[in-house]
Amino acid sequence: MKVNSIRLYINGFTLVELILAVAVLSILTAIAYPSYNAIIEEQKTNQAIADISSLGLLLENFFYQKGRLPNDLQGFGDQIDPWGNEYQYLNISLAKGKGGLRKDHKLVPINTDFDLYSMGPDGDTIINPNKTTTWENGKVTKVGADSSRKTWEGDQWKIGGGTTWGWYSYDSALNLIYYGSGNPSTWNPVQRPGDNKWSMSLWARDADTGEVKWGIPNDST
Numbered sequence: 001m002k003v004n005s006i007r008l009y010i011n012g013f014t015l016v017e018l019i020l021a022v023a024v025l026s027i028l029t030a031i032a033y034p035s036y037n038a039i040i041e042e043q044k045t046n047q048a049i050a051d052i053s054s055l056g057l058l059l060e061n062f063f064y065q066k067g068r069l070p071n072d073l074q075g076f077g078d079q080i081d082p083w084g085n086e087y088q089y090l091n092i093s094l095a096k097g098k099g100g101l102r103k104d105h106k107l108v109p110i111n112t113d114f115d116l117y118s119m120g121p122d123g124d125t126i127i128n129p130n131k132t133t134t135w136e137n138g139k140v141t142k143v144g145a146d147s148s149r150k151t152w153e154g155d156q157w158k159i160g161g162g163t164t165w166g167w168y169s170y171d172s173a174l175n176l177i178y179y180g181s182g183n184p185s186t187w188n189p190v191q192r193p194g195d196n197k198w199s200m201s202l203w204a205r206d207a208d209t210g211e212v213k214w215g216i217p218n219d220s221t
Helices: 002-011 014-064
Strands: 088-091 114-117 121-124 135-138 139-142 164-171 176-181 201-205 210-215
Touching: 014 114
Parallel strands: 135 210
Antiparallel strands: 088 114, 135 139, 164 176, 176 201, 201 210
């Protein structure tokens, strides 16, 4: 009996040892997972930078050959960024006076000939479709993918977003910044059908990362 029990111990694990092993693996996974995600996001960002550089060279070559820039990216290879969204292109010569130009804090256009960029993992809003929540149909729910652009018709989201509105508040206990977004434009609602998210909303963002924790439109019920 003593020999058998020794062999049993050598050939397998006790229940306590299995529980401890699973616990250790869970802890290691919890530690490693955020780092893994950060590495993946960094790789996607680097890929987007490389794609934009390549597309930019193609656009410049087109200009040297044709004496003008194209109206869109049709025929210029892969137009999808690493997050599955289309790269955004704007021929600035066609957009003057029509809005849509990205500008710095002094309202000076960022680029002069053409604008080419990626909207990132969920656009410039830093919304995580699987973590960011909202209040909808009387309950807390995840916002889901592409929660903003799909509520605007066509390209109206490019010129019709809501600006930051009012004052900022900081919650030191939760490390969150609270603020509101203003009314959408244009002010004539006939020109912007849809829910027009995320204008006229209350926001909570992580003060360290800028990621949206939750957003609540003013018409939520």
